[in-house]
Amino acid sequence: MDTVPTPPIALQMLLVASVVAQTLMVASADNFNQDVDITWGDGRGKILNNGQLLTLSLDRASGSGFQSKNEFLYGKFDMQLKLVPGNSAGTVTAYYLKSQGSSWDEVDFEFLGNLSGEPYIVHTNVYTKGKGDREQQFYLWFDPTADFHTYSILWNPGHVIPIREFKNLEQAGVPYPKNRPMRMYCSLWNADDWATRGGQVKTDWSQAPFTASFRNFSANACVWSNGVSSCPSNSSSNSAWFSQELDSSSQRVLKWVQKNYMVYNYCNDAKRFPQGLPAECTIRNRN
Helix, strand or coil, X not given: CCCCCCHHHHHXXXXXXXXXXXXXXXXXXXXXXXXXXXXXXXXXXXXXXXXXXXEEEECCCCCEEEEECCEEEEEEEEEEEECCCCCCCCEEEEEEEECCCCCCCEEEEEEECCCCCCCCXXXXXXXXXXXXXXXXXXXXXXXXXXXXXXEEEEECCCEEECCCCEECCHHHCCCCCCCCCEEEEEEEEECCCCCCHHHCCCCCHHXXXXXXXXXXXXXXXXXXXXXXXXXXXXXHHCCHHHHCCCCHHHHHHHHHHHHHHEEEEHHHCHHHCCCCCCHHHHHHHHC
């Protein structure tokens, strides 16, 4: 039987580099004062340490959130997060890309809080043209509250990879996010109607305020401004991430994580899709 990486190695491959080569990561971190706007929370979002740290807090009155100043059309996005510690049940810390309008595209990381000592669940989804229903969930096999960990999203013309792989299968009739520029968003909010054990465990407001921390945001990406991309139209002139995909080693690690830590996969939920599983699920299974 093939050996599999230990959890720390899998962590490096899947979360630090979103299952892609770490050598392509941007080495320098940007400054939150220059890169983002705190958009809601009435002072609950704070930029600290000369722009090197950003904290979001949640209390009974409100959560908080921020977004990137720039819009992007493709890129590799890295953010270091330290999630809400202790009894975080009912809370959701979100890190995602999203376009505007009623027919939007979106790529999600949502971290679902839990009771003290119970593991966080990372919830992912991919929306195209306003339609999602592509949920996958994983237990985290480490403590995401003890220190900062890097979470990455790769989005290029062929693949979207946020701890999973969503391929461009337009030729098979599966919509793909390719025409709508997206911003990066982060938020901390109360979702105790569904986040923890389907809403059975409610937020313990005696533990408030809840705080999540962010640092080292980097976007190796094509900035979209006034209908024009900052990247060359000739794809061969773009960075390596523009044509990047999972190699065989990363595919193997991904399958190992799915086998050992996956909580839910929409492609396995036949009862939810009585008319047949989504096309990308059946294509993948045939492959």
